Amino acid sequence: MGARRQLSVIDSVIIHHAETPNGHVFTAEQIDQWHEARHFERDMSICPGYSPLKHIGYHYVIELDGTIQRGRPLEEVGAHTYGKNPKSIGICLIGMDKFALVQWRQLLKLIQSLDDKLATSLAVYGHNQFSPKTCPGFNVPAWISRKFRPLDQHILEGDFHGVV
Ligand SMILES: [Zn+2]
Numbered sequence: 001m002g003a004r005r006q007l008s009v010i011d012s013v014i015i016h017h018a019e020t021p022n023g024h025v026f027t028a029e030q031i032d033q034w035h036e037a038r039h040f041e042r043d044m045s046i047c048p049g050y051s052p053l054k055h056i057g058y059h060y061v062i063e064l065d066g067t068i069q070r071g072r073p074l075e076e077v078g079a080h081t082y083g084k085n086p087k088s089i090g091i092c093l094i095g096m097d098k099f100a101l102v103q104w105r106q107l108l109k110l111i112q113s114l115d116d117k118l119a120t121s122l123a124v125y126g127h128n129q130f131s132p133k134t135c136p137g138f139n140v141p142a143w144i145s146r147k148f149r150p151l152d153q154h155i156l157e158g159d160f161h162g163v164v
Helices: 028-037 101-118 140-145
Strands: 012-017 060-062 068-070 088-093 123-126
Touching: 012 101, 060 101, 088 101, 123 140
Parallel strands: 012 088, 012 123, 060 088
Antiparallel strands: 060 068
């Protein structure tokens, strides 16, 4: 179960992908169900009413239309990156390795707003920097060094292409 933490311990953001087909709509509620199947449990007594999702391991999900959905509150340790959960914030992008421009914009806005809220400069990593995985489907250090401009190969053609 996600333990309570002080916001002052948070030093980083770790970016993930949902590993869902590019351009297809999936929701934070679905991720919550997948995490329920993996027996993730939240501590709903931390920030009661913050989010109805009882299992999700991420703090935020950025859906295909750019909507930022709340998962765990920042005060609750996430379940997303082995060994790195206590001090990090987990953000998950819906998709595989191509994301809508609006998702890219929202990702950057979210990180900036977290920096402001926590009055710090959070380090930003991809899950694959801590684990032999492809997650989040792009090279986060390269994205940072490009001043947060995504490579064309990681931009979904037409923000809603393929959406049903
Ligand atoms: Zn991941």
